[in-house]
Structure formats: structure tokens, C-alpha cells
Amino acid sequence: MLREIKSCFDDFSERHNIKRGVSTSKVCETAQNVLETVFSNSCGSLNVVSFKDGVLNISVKNSVLSQELKFREQQIIGLVEDKVEGIRVKRIMISYQ
Numbered sequence: 001m002l003r004e005i006k007s008c009f010d011d012f013s014e015r016h017n018i019k020r021g022v023s024t025s026k027v028c029e030t031a032q033n034v035l036e037t038v039f040s041n042s043c044g045s046l047n048v049v050s051f052k053d054g055v056l057n058i059s060v061k062n063s064v065l066s067q068e069l070k071f072r073e074q075q076i077i078g079l080v081e082d083k084v085e086g087i088r089v090k091r092i093m094i095s096y097q
Contacts, residue, residue: 023084023086023087024050024051024052026084027051027056027080027084027087027089028048028050028051029048030080030083030084031048031051031056031058031076031080032047032048034076034079034080034083035048035058035076037079038072038075038076038079039065039068045060045061045062045065045097046058046059046060046061046065046069047059047097049095051089053090054088054089054090054091055089055090055091055092055093056077056080056089056091056092056093057092057093057095058092058093058094058095059094059095059096059097060094060095060096060097061096061097062096066094066096069092069094070092070094073091073092076092077089077091077092
């Protein structure tokens with residue numbers, strides 16, 4: 001029964017071209033959870049804004065967090081790629097809130 005529902009959803013999403021949006025949303029949600037785990041003391045200061053063409057856009061509140069994020073970029077990319085199958089994060093782009 002569950003396989004039939006998943007199959008119907010996959011068919012529907014392909015026909016209406018929403019599969020990319022669903023996977024992008026999943027990447028953003030997973031990346032936000034990873035940020036909250038890695039930066040547990042300042043998780044409210046980091047927000048995932050978007051994911052497009054392998055670039056994860058993260059908004060930070062200050063330059064200290066920006067430096068720490070750059071320092072841990074490969075760790076964060078690795079954690080996100082481990083949790084979401086079939087995606088490749090090329091880099092993280094940082095913007096300021």
C-alpha cells in the first residue's frame with residue numbers, strides 16, 4: 001500500500017514538475033537541522049535561505065559566525081550530503097541578515 005502511494009506521488013510530481021521543489025525543500029530543511037546541531041549555541045543566527053545549482057545559501061547575523069561557517073564548510077556539506085540521497089552540494093554561499 002505504501003509503495004503504491006509513493007509511486008502515485010512520484011508520478012504526480014514528475015508530471016507537474018514539482019519534484020525539484022520537493023527535493024530542494026528537503027535539502028534546505030536538512031541543512032537547517034545540521035546547522036542547529038553543529039552551531040547549537042547560536043542556531044537562531046544562522047538560516048538556510050535557498051539551494052540552487054549545488055549552492056547552499058545561508059544567512060548569518062555577524063562576521064564571527066561567517067568565519068566559523070567557512071571554517072566548517074566541508075563538515076556541513078558532508079553532513080547534508082550524507083542525510084539527503086542524490087544531491088551534491090558544491091559550496092556554501094554566505095549572506096548577511
